[in-house]
Amino acid sequence: MIKDKYADEIIDILNESGYEAYYVGGCVRDALLGVQPGDFDITTNAKPDETAEVFSQKGDRIVETGLKHGTISIICDKRPYEVTTFRVDGEYVDGRHPESVRFVSSLREDLARRDFTVNAMAYHPKMGIVDYFGGQEDIGKRVIRCVGEPVKRFEEDALRILRALRFAGRLGFSIEERTSAAVNECRELLEKISAERIYS
Numbered sequence: 001m002i003k004d005k006y007a008d009e010i011i012d013i014l015n016e017s018g019y020e021a022y023y024v025g026g027c028v029r030d031a032l033l034g035v036q037p038g039d040f041d042i043t044t045n046a047k048p049d050e051t052a053e054v055f056s057q058k059g060d061r062i063v064e065t066g067l068k069h070g071t072i073s074i075i076c077d078k079r080p081y082e083v084t085t086f087r088v089d090g091e092y093v094d095g096r097h098p099e100s101v102r103f104v105s106s107l108r109e110d111l112a113r114r115d116f117t118v119n120a121m122a123y124h125p126k127m128g129i130v131d132y133f134g135g136q137e138d139i140g141k142r143v144i145r146c147v148g149e150p151v152k153r154f155e156e157d158a159l160r161i162l163r164a165l166r167f168a169g170r171l172g173f174s175i176e177e178r179t180s181a182a183v184n185e186c187r188e189l190l191e192k193i194s195a196e197r198i199y200s
Helices: 005-016 026-030 048-057 109-112 133-142 151-154 159-171 175-186 187-192 195-199
Strands: 021-024 043-046 061-066 071-076 079-085 086-089 101-103 122-124 129-130
Touching: 005 021, 005 043, 005 071, 005 079, 005 187, 021 026, 021 048, 021 109, 026 122, 048 061, 048 071, 048 079, 061 079, 086 109, 109 187, 151 175, 159 187, 175 187, 187 195
Parallel strands: 043 079
Antiparallel strands: 021 043, 021 122, 061 071, 071 079, 086 101, 122 129
8 A cells, every 4th residue: 555665674574573553644645635745754663762762773864853752753865764663642732733642562552642533544565554543534524523522632632623724625525514613613723823834
């Protein structure tokens, strides 16, 4: 389904080193929609320092893209591939960013923190799609639906309100009823979002 030479190699190397690793998020969604992904994000149970050690030993260039949030970029043919440790988010105090993240060993926990079901899927070249929250079904129905409780998702990060509208518009999807009601209920939270984040 998803095929990228370097991302496949990264996943294989992590697997051979004893770790889980999967394509995750938008690239899985796009592949299911028949769209060539522009970026390939990878998630793993390897901690950031473990990921860095594995690839440093191979002589690959490593960039600590977002070490605080568990993300390391591996440069392959001058292109960065982001590898992020399974994590759950801490409390969202400002309605924009988690105060902290906690690394976990469960892929399900990592996927459960994501915004919409269509973005909460993982894929392994040998094992196929991992879909705990009905993302494939929602793609089939052409709907945008929050993972978990919609109001909570939007209270965590109000930018998700705009993301729901943007995904619906770009993909030609409708917004699921409870998610749509939460968009309306939480709309005033958008006042917390800076213009830079809205237009980025």
